């Protein structure tokens with residue numbers, strides 16, 4: 001029988017779930033608090049410049065393909081992908097950088113030119129990473145995190161030792177050059193924890209990087225948001241924006257309605273794609289499955305200081321994606337995870353979408369996005385944002401040997417306080433809850449409420465974890481659980 005399903009939020013996970021649930025024949029409505037959809041992957045436009053406000057690395061193209069295949073579609077039915085070459089550059093000093101090209105052979109040559117023998121090491125390392133990718137991304141992440149048994153397969157038992165070593169230890173056994181080590185440790189940062197705290201099994205992220213490559217949807221990541229919105233609408237989903245849920249109504253331990261602007265809307269099932277902690281605050285305290293103490297004890301992925309900048313000229317000596325690793329990586333990581341504070345010397349990341357997509361900036365101009373990872377919950381103020389902008393722009397100018405400070409038409413900052421205000425993000429986290437060994441699979445917050453019937457969760461705080469591909473998978477997993485509950 002057709003059920004009425006109310007979904008909170010319109011991030012990737014909620015959008016994905018809405019498609020699956022509508023495909024199953026349900027009446028699905030998405031309610032988004034902001035005026036536009038996409039959640040952390042929203043778009044910002046100003047004076048002819050276009051920015052993705054969150055994700056910009058399109059990794060694991062197979063996961064996106066698999067999502068559209070579930071609806072007998074292909075990504076190419078909706079958007080065009082460009083493989084970036086170089087995928088990215090990593091800066092270590094003044095005009096001193098390593099480019100990562102779009103194929104393993106060239107990357108091996110780059111490695112070999114820096115450390116003798118490392119080309120061969122890289123080949124075996126990526127082979128192992130691919131084998132982990134085939135196990136993790138093609139299979140394990142599609143399990144709902146209900147039971148520890150989901151993780152026990154013939155393949156994983158053969159790899160048990162990799163759950164008790166870390167990515168960092170593993171890489172350091174094989175490579176000696178600090179720069180190569182930093183490049184190889186970079187991909188697991190997407191999982192939200194330090195490489196020294198991430199099990200070596202997660203080196204499948206290195207295969208995603210060097211094996212599958214870095215792609216760019218022709219007009220940016222928001223292309224993908226719009227595409228999934230289109231698919232959802234084709235499947236009959238209704239989308240309402242400027243619709244902040246104020247309360248989830250529970251009667252007899254069963255979620256029965258949501259309240260928006262004082263109006264109560266009944267539903268058979270309520271699914272939240274908003275941050276888990278926030279969703280539970282919409283429930284009376286006795287219906288919350290996790291205590292404040294629980295959230296306090298979790299390792300959250302970083303928050304971030306972001307800048308969206310319109311430049312009145314083209315920026316030189318730079319590629320689409322650039323990482324600035326010219327300062328102490330471990331110190332910045334300690335400033336995020338160990339003793340949270342604003343880093344004295346921040347690592348930062350920048351992207352210039354108008355290098356690939358002419359429509360991202362007016363002709364002869366450049367759109368620039370800058371990101372500094374910060375500890376969640378950190379003190380945030382205009383003065384601090386300004387101080388750090390000056391720091392990174394000065395370094396950017398030195399490292400890429402050009403002046404850009406006087407070429408800024410506008411800049412918009414976005415930091416912890418905005419993550420809280422705009423997304424109701426716990427401690428202003430940017431990427432959800434980290435994927436550490438103790439926060440993996442069945443050890444993550446549950447897709448199905450442990451206390452309230454007909455209440456479900458999806459998104460980067462649940463399984464499988466942070467990132468756009470996991471958000472799509474999370475949407476699929478929760479839709480399957482909901483469908484299963486209708487049959488039982």
Ligand SMILES: Cc1cc2nc3c(=O)[nH]c(=O)nc-3n(C[C@H](O)[C@H](O)[C@H](O)COP(=O)(O)OP(=O)(O)OC[C@H]3O[C@@H](n4cnc5c(N)ncnc54)[C@H](O)[C@@H]3O)c2cc1C
Pocket residue numbers: 008009010011012013014031032033034037038039040041053054055056057058059243244245246273274275278304306371422423424430431432458459460461465466467468469471
């Ligand atoms: C700066 C940044 C860079 C990133 N870079 C990458 C990258 O390069 N590649 C990658 O794969 N991933 C990246 N990520 C991670 C990725 O964007 C996220 O993991 C993913 O988009 C999260 O999707 P979600 O559906 O879980 O949550 P969200 O996108 O946060 O969606 C939650 C939605 O719920 C809404 N909401 C909250 N409260 C309410 C309420 N009460 N009522 C109604 N609606 C509500 C919010 O407004 C939001 O729209 C990045 C994230 C950030 C922030």
